[in-house]
Amino acid sequence: MKRAAIGVRMHSGWGALVAVSNNDGIVEILVRRRVVVTIADARGGNQPYHFAKTLELSEAEKFLLDSSAASRRLALAAVRDLIGELSGQYIVVGAAVLLASGRALPPLAKILAAHPLIHAAEGEFFREAISKACESLDLPVTGIRERNLDEYVQSAFGEASTGMQQLVSTLGHSLGPPWTTDQKMAALAALVVLANKPADSR
Secondary structure, eight states: OEEEEEEEEEOSSEEEEEEEEEETTEEEEEEEEEEEOSOTTOTTTTOHHHHHTTSOHHHHHHHHHHHHHHHHHHHHHHHHHHHHHHTTTEEEEEEEEEESOOOOOOOHHHHHTOHHHHHHHHHHHHHHHHHHHHHHTTOOEEEEEGGGHHHHHHHHHGGGHHHHHHHHHHTHHHHOSOOSHHHHHHHHHHHHHHHHSOTTOO
């Protein structure tokens, strides 16, 4: 069975998900979709930490736990559906989630007291939702900092890395939209996962 991998670049409440294969040097984009991981009209919506700031700390903690559980359920359903969609021809061997700086966050009280930390925490909140969804399906997750993606591609593909980046960049001509930075980065990250997985894994 052919091998595939998933790449995801998350935003506030949604992410760009791309599934790719690379068999015998032939790169295929199997799936492109927008994954929504918040409930429409729910309290907090796409900005759970902004909403949590309006609550007492104990209420904020409970609210964020409940919101996280809801986002993980939605992410799990999306990833499970994608794997099922591909299962007839492909085995998904891993997922890549693009990360921000990777800096550890302080306790909740300090996060809610600083607006930049609120934004950082929300980014981590939604990246964690998709990561945990993949892990719950026994799908290994590789976190790749966005600023280091080129280095990962270089390490995975060596002399062929420039050609791989050019190929992914121009795939939109044949695929049509959407093929923005979101999809390009997600595809490259997924290709790195494939390149680093032995052919007999999973």
